[in-house]
Amino acid sequence: MSKVIGYAAHSAEEALVPFNFERRELGVKDIQIEILFCGVCHSDLHTARNEWQNATYPVVPGHEIVGRVIGVGTDVSEFKVGDLAGVGCLVDSCRVCPDCADDLEQYCDHEVFTYNSPDKHTGKMTYGGYSNQIVVDEHFVLHISDKLDLAAVAPLLCAGITTYSPLRHWKVGPGSKVGVVGLGGLGHMAVKLAHAMGAHVVLFTTSPDKVTDAKRLGADEVVISKNPDEMKRHLKSFDFILNTVAAAHNLDVFTELLKRDGTMCLNGVPALPHPSPSIFNLIFKRRQIAGSLIGGIKETQEMLDFCAEHNITSDIEIIPIQDVNQAYERMLKGDVKYRFVIDMATLKA
Numbered sequence: 001m002s003k004v005i006g007y008a009a010h011s012a013e014e015a016l017v018p019f020n021f022e023r024r025e026l027g028v029k030d031i032q033i034e035i036l037f038c039g040v041c042h043s044d045l046h047t048a049r050n051e052w053q054n055a056t057y058p059v060v061p062g063h064e065i066v067g068r069v070i071g072v073g074t075d076v077s078e079f080k081v082g083d084l085a086g087v088g089c090l091v092d093s094c095r096v097c098p099d100c101a102d103d104l105e106q107y108c109d110h111e112v113f114t115y116n117s118p119d120k121h122t123g124k125m126t127y128g129g130y131s132n133q134i135v136v137d138e139h140f141v142l143h144i145s146d147k148l149d150l151a152a153v154a155p156l157l158c159a160g161i162t163t164y165s166p167l168r169h170w171k172v173g174p175g176s177k178v179g180v181v182g183l184g185g186l187g188h189m190a191v192k193l194a195h196a197m198g199a200h201v202v203l204f205t206t207s208p209d210k211v212t213d214a215k216r217l218g219a220d221e222v223v224i225s226k227n228p229d230e231m232k233r234h235l236k237s238f239d240f241i242l243n244t245v246a247a248a249h250n251l252d253v254f255t256e257l258l259k260r261d262g263t264m265c266l267n268g269v270p271a272l273p274h275p276s277p278s279i280f281n282l283i284f285k286r287r288q289i290a291g292s293l294i295g296g297i298k299e300t301q302e303m304l305d306f307c308a309e310h311n312i313t314s315d316i317e318i319i320p321i322q323d324v325n326q327a328y329e330r331m332l333k334g335d336v337k338y339r340f341v342i343d344m345a346t347l348k349a
Helices: 041-049 150-157 159-169 186-194 206-216 226-233 277-285 297-310 321-332
Strands: 002-008 018-022 030-041 067-074 082-087 090-093 135-136 179-181 199-207 222-225 240-241 259-267 288-292 316-320 341-342
Touching: 002 240, 018 135, 030 082, 030 150, 030 316, 030 321, 067 150, 067 277, 082 150, 090 222, 150 159, 150 186, 150 297, 150 316, 150 341, 159 186, 159 240, 159 297, 179 186, 186 199, 186 206, 186 297, 199 206, 206 222, 222 226, 226 288, 316 321, 321 341
Parallel strands: 179 199, 179 240, 199 222, 240 259, 259 288, 316 341
Antiparallel strands: 002 018, 030 067, 030 135, 030 341, 067 082
């Protein structure tokens, strides 16, 4: 067992504080990683504050992890000490179900998340990347290019793959008209990725002050979704809409913008349900409302390689870990462009 320090929430009402714990011994297929950077995801806040009613305390959040390999098990073949490595939202799965066989481990009924999930090896709960080290099975470790800024790569392990996976699944590319709803941690990655895939990208936002930034990120058009006239100009014109907003809202204003057979995919997870969409908006044009959850390990590596090829990273603000509680409050206010990343060099034993 190796002694590790991290930051943990001990209840839904308490701030995250320093926390000492142990990582499991290095197994034959395990990789030990010194964590250099960890992104701050809204899921971290949801879990730390038990907003999804599933937290087991203490919780050490963090699933956007970039670091360097400092130890490998005897049967590890794809990594060596000194390699750059990443860990996303998953650290294990059953490996045998149809989803795992299709490299879609994120849909496995027995997936193990990077934090707040029962660890098959120890029987305890997993602890995430707000810490200085982690031990993960080789299958769930990603190769990280040295061509990109490592801190800005970290959010790709969640925000990047969460948006890349549906864009790929619904075959976004040249000739596609794609809408992105919301310009936050997920939305800004969706705009960058859809643009790099060759789509015509339209960003929907309620904030006029985001127009310039959206175009800088790759949006061809920006629509203020509270303006009915702007919305009407796009009726029945979209092949695909990726809705990244994590608050309950009226979906009908977007489904009616879809072409026949168009799809709106929901990425955001609101604390309260969306109002029920109009069935007429769906059945009269055979439109679909769908959902998508991160991506499997194979697709996550594909996403990382795609981003390295196209020089895509997240727009970030680097913080010391001592500021993570303030970052949570700022994140709730939308006061970040567009992802906080913790510099783990600030975590001292």
